[in-house]
Amino acid sequence: MSWEVETEEIQRRRELALGQGGADAIAKQHSQNRLTVRERIEHLLDPDSFEEVGPAAGAPHHDADGNLVGFDPANFVLGFGKVAGRRIVVGGEDFTLRGGSPSPAGLRKSVYAEELAVQYRLPLVRLHEGSGGSVGGTGGKGASLPGPVNTPARFRSVARALATVPVASAALGAVAGLPAGRLVASHFSVMSKRTAQILTAGPAVVERAMGEKKTKDELGGWRVHTKNGTVDNGAEDEAACIAEIRRFLAYMPGNIYELAPVQSCSDPADRCDQNLLEVVPRNRRQAFEMRSIIASVLDTDSFFEMGRGYGRSQITGLARLNGQTVGVWANDCKFLAGSMTADGAQKARRFMELCETFSLPIVSLVDEPGFMIGSQAEREATIRHGAAAVLTAAMTTVPWASVMIRRSFGVAQAAHYGPEGYVLAWPSAESGPLPVEGGVAVAFRREIEAAPDPDARRRELEEQLAAKQSPFPRAEALGVHDLIDPRQTRPELCRWLDRVQPLLPSLLGPSGFSVRP
Amino acid sequence: MTRVELETGGSVWKLLVRAGDPVEQGDTLFILEVMKMEVPYVAPRSGQVAAVHIAEGDAVEEDQLAIEISG
Numbered sequence A: 001m002s003w004e005v006e007t008e009e010i011q012r013r014r015e016l017a018l019g020q021g022g023a024d025a026i027a028k029q030h031s032q033n034r035l036t037v038r039e040r041i042e043h044l045l046d047p048d049s050f051e052e053v054g055p056a057a058g059a060p061h062h063d064a065d066g067n068l069v070g071f072d073p074a075n076f077v078l079g080f081g082k083v084a085g086r087r088i089v090v091g092g093e094d095f096t097l098r099g100g101s102p103s104p105a106g107l108r109k110s111v112y113a114e115e116l117a118v119q120y121r122l123p124l125v126r127l128h129e130g131s132g133g134s135v136g137g138t139g140g141k142g143a144s145l146p147g148p149v150n151t152p153a154r155f156r157s158v159a160r161a162l163a164t165v166p167v168a169s170a171a172l173g174a175v176a177g178l179p180a181g182r183l184v185a186s187h188f189s190v191m192s193k194r195t196a197q198i199l200t201a202g203p204a205v206v207e208r209a210m211g212e213k214k215t216k217d218e219l220g221g222w223r224v225h226t227k228n229g230t231v232d233n234g235a236e237d238e239a240a241c242i243a244e245i246r247r248f249l250a251y252m253p254g255n256i257y258e259l260a261p262v263q264s265c266s267d268p269a270d271r272c273d274q275n276l277l278e279v280v281p282r283n284r285r286q287a288f289e290m291r292s293i294i295a296s297v298l299d300t301d302s303f304f305e306m307g308r309g310y311g312r313s314q315i316t317g318l319a320r321l322n323g324q325t326v327g328v329w330a331n332d333c334k335f336l337a338g339s340m341t342a343d344g345a346q347k348a349r350r351f352m353e354l355c356e357t358f359s360l361p362i363v364s365l366v367d368e369p370g371f372m373i374g375s376q377a378e379r380e381a382t383i384r385h386g387a388a389a390v391l392t393a394a395m396t397t398v399p400w401a402s403v404m405i406r407r408s409f410g411v412a413q414a415a416h417y418g419p420e421g422y423v424l425a426w427p428s429a430e431s432g433p434l435p436v437e438g439g440v441a442v443a444f445r446r447e448i449e450a451a452p453d454p455d456a457r458r459r460e461l462e463e464q465l466a467a468k469q470s471p472f473p474r475a476e477a478l479g480v481h482d483l484i485d486p487r488q489t490r491p492e493l494c495r496w497l498d499r500v501q502p503l504l505p506s507l508l509g510p511s512g513f514s515v516r517p
Numbered sequence B: 001m002t003r004v005e006l007e008t009g010g011s012v013w014k015l016l017v018r019a020g021d022p023v024e025q026g027d028t029l030f031i032l033e034v035m036k037m038e039v040p041y042v043a044p045r046s047g048q049v050a051a052v053h054i055a056e057g058d059a060v061e062e063d064q065l066a067i068e069i070s071g
Helices: A004-018 A023-031 A037-044 A104-120 A156-164 A178-184 A203-210 A216-220 A238-251 A290-297 A342-357 A375-379 A382-395 A412-416 A436-443 A445-450 A454-468 A471-476 A486-499
Strands: A051-053 A058-062 A068-073 A076-083 A086-093 A124-130 A167-176 A188-192 A197-199 A233-235 A314-321 A324-331 A362-368 A400-409 A422-425 A430-432 B002-005 B010-015 B028-034 B037-042 B047-052 B065-070
Touching: A004 A058, A004 A068, A037 A076, A037 A086, A037 A124, A037 A238, A051 A104, A058 A104, A076 A104, A086 A104, A104 A124, A104 A156, A104 A178, A124 A178, A124 A238, A167 A178, A167 A238, A178 A197, A188 A238, A197 A216, A203 A216, A233 A238, A238 A314, A290 A314, A290 A324, A290 A362, A290 A400, A290 A486, A314 A342, A314 A486, A324 A342, A342 A382, A362 A412, A382 A412, A400 A412, A400 A486, A422 A471, A422 A486, A430 A471, A436 A445, A436 A454, A445 A454, B028 B065
Parallel strands: A086 A124, A124 A167, A167 A188, A167 A197, A188 A233, A324 A362, A362 A400, A400 A422, A400 A430
Antiparallel strands: A051 A076, A058 A068, A076 A086, A314 A324, B002 B065, B010 B028, B028 B037, B047 B065
């Protein structure tokens, strides 16, 4: 007696599982410009690299005689695979089955994704399209029993994954409830503008509870969620989302116990772009293009911006310097003067947490006028979010190089410098407790009011004080490591990065703090 | 019709076009003053200024419609 009958049934079940939710459900998915989860995984991974975990999980159907007539696979597909030759864990809901709302086996597989990634110390990619539980329970036939009291906390593995391995997630269709909570618990998240919505609760639940009638896109489309920081990036469609995730992973180490991979670099370390000499206007009211400085200083085309749509006064992203991954943080003076807003502070804090978790050196290009002010800023608790960013910087252990490009003022500026960081200043650098324009009007109010021509006296005082904020006295007092020709920024930073190499291996392993969404 | 909307609040420092003016893509339409910085807004495409909804000195808000360009 051989095991041929059972072996054939294994094969049958596998074939039936690959049919997912059936031809009609797959056709419907495609007609709405969305791929199935298996197609998404295939797009993400290197060819033929998928090693599925739990393909036999699901619910069989038998006829009256006990013959297998159908098999509903677990509606979460999970496994290992390779991206650019490096192994990862990948998983995603199967929307063609139960609209992605978890089946019992689907739920087990979905919560296993983080555990696998932590156990094997592999980056995790989640490709989300699905919703949370249903009042019918995961079995669909009445409320499900709760787990026993000693069940491990479900979200502990989600938090541990964030502290251990790179986690990147995409929203590719409607994502609600539990999958939405996991989507945002990522180091990098991206949503498809064409096909995705992210919903704490969908339109029907919202209308019932709030009386608010909104479409899925109005509630949670990309216009809402790329602007509020729910996700880092928006990309045109599914393919573009997957390309962004592959790009993100290329900068990252496999886990916190490894350093980020170094690529060979054809961009000369001593490249000195001429435009850096004139990019900052002498007129202090005129803005400049910080992203052009980033392009001139970092390796050509290496800047991968994260969170461009929100907290826009701060620019954050990954880049390479002489082939090595660094975190880049800069101010954008074209947006609210580059000031530290509540959402900009949260974005910066999360970004520093990412760099600290994965031992990525930070390059900080500083043009910080201070915390955003005004009634809206007060309503948003700017000072508390800003202080969180400042204290996060103070607790980092990764190497920092900060380049004072223009302004560096107030408490907020402290967030842009790491402990024992390397500090360079351009000739355009100004620093102090607050910018002269605001400070003079307050500190010299009586003197200005008493002057025969108050406006002229105010301008005179502003000029006198502005001269004191010049970087020369600061350099004379060793307040910066050096005052440099802006064209020398790239070679200076490449030399700094070379010098800090011996410090990096000792930073590996768990950090004092990790990333919180 | 192309709508030029404000990315942030601030005050209108200089208004450089009037309704009916022809504009080329990249021409500065107006300059906002935000946190003591000048923030120029440029024409996203060539055409004619169909309507101007702001005036110099106005205190303006994020997402406010500033200018419409037709043609």
